[in-house]
Amino acid sequence: MAIKWDEEKTAGFREKLRQARALPTLPGIVSKITQMVEDPSVSAERIGRVIAKDHILAAKLLKLVNSAFYGFPGRISTVSSAVILLGFYVVRSLVLSASIFEAMEKTVVGLWEHSLGCAAIANVIARRLNLNNPEEVSTAALLHDIGKVVIRENLAEEAAVLDEAILSENISLYAAERRILKINHTQVGQRLCRHWNLPDRLAEPIAYHHEPSKSANHYVSTAIVHVADVLVRARGFGFGGDKWVPPLDHNAWAALTLREDDLPGLIAEAEEILVELRGFSFEIQNLGEKCPPAVES
Ligand SMILES: [Fe+2]
Numbered sequence: 516m517a518i519k520w521d522e523e524k525t526a527g528f529r530e531k532l533r534q535a536r537a538l539p540t541l542p543g544i545v546s547k548i549t550q551m552v553e554d555p556s557v558s559a560e561r562i563g564r565v566i567a568k569d570h571i572l573a574a575k576l577l578k579l580v581n582s583a584f585y586g587f588p589g590r591i592s593t594v595s596s597a598v599i600l601l602g603f604y605v606v607r608s609l610v611l612s613a614s615i616f617e618a619m620e621k622t623v624v625g626l627w628e629h630s631l632g633c634a635a636i637a638n639v640i641a642r643r644l645n646l647n648n649p650e651e652v653s654t655a656a657l658l659h660d661i662g663k664v665v666i667r668e669n670l671a672e673e674a675a676v677l678d679e680a681i682l683s684e685n686i687s688l689y690a691a692e693r694r695i696l697k698i699n700h701t702q703v704g705q706r707l708c709r710h711w712n713l714p715d716r717l718a719e720p721i722a723y724h725h726e727p728s729k730s731a732n733h734y735v736s737t738a739i740v741h742v743a744d745v746l747v748r749a750r751g752f753g754f755g756g757d758k759w760v761p762p763l764d765h766n767a768w769a770a771l772t773l774r775e776d777d778l779p780g781l782i783a784e785a786e787e788i789l790v791e792l793r794g795f796s797f798e799i800q801n802l803g804e805k806c807p808p809a810v811e812s
Pocket residue numbers: 659660700724725
């Protein structure tokens with residue numbers, strides 16, 4: 516059966532993307548924090564003061580820093596100490612994910628779980644490689660498929676056409692996007708990163724997680740997100756949009772110097788992180804307006 520879609524509408528979407536009109540804006544405070552994190556002259560105290568102005572965000576951060584996932588001894592009650600303990604990159608990861616994925620978790624649960632799983636595996640691999648920014652790699656992994664959310668939000672009917680093509684033609688979502696929309700979620704994600712002024716260290720893994728060889732400056736992070744994406748799909752955790760496991764890029768795998776027999780341990784470690792991440796993600800959803808104002812010293 517031939518599948519019909521609206522060529523004009525998809526062309527309109529590509530044009531809207533070019534002009535960044537189809538892209539969501541980051542809440543002011545989140546965009547401010549993501550930029551402050553990149554500025555070496557900014558102190559944890561200053562970031563803490565900005566976060567403390569947003570009580571819900573501050574409460575989420577305190578909840579995270581006091582969760583079993585981080586296991587810091589004693590209760591941390593100020594946002595500044597949370598920023599110091601968690602580190603700037605974790606804070607950015609939290610504020611980004613808290614604001615972007617709130618809607619996503621409710622609407623596309625499968626993709627949210629897929630993203631969390633990918634973030635957990637990427638985190639374990641980055642730690643094993645002793646990278647100095649494992650949290651940043653997990654943020655890239657958490658956001659790697661964000662383009663899919665933008666596509667679904669802008670083109671609900673075409674998204675249904677994509678789903679149909681995946682089933683009737685036995686192709687991947689990536690291939691269906693390219694053929695039907697003439698743009699794919701990695702390109703949309705890349706534009707979104709640019710729109711949000713996110714650094715290349717996050718943008719490259721998002722842009723090239725299906726073709727890591729194209730990553731020019733952040734190859735290792737890109738290779739990690741690529742491999743984590745393949746592993747989480749192979750593990751059958753969450754739903755990435757189709758039933759296929761994307762092909763593994765062997766150079767990316769080789770770059771991570773992992774052996775096949777490292778995999779069971781690595782997956783088990785990631786699953787432990789995942790249990791925490793899911794619990795935490797569920798809890799922060801339930802932190803509504805009624806949360807008490809954050810204390811800032
Ligand atoms: Fe993807």
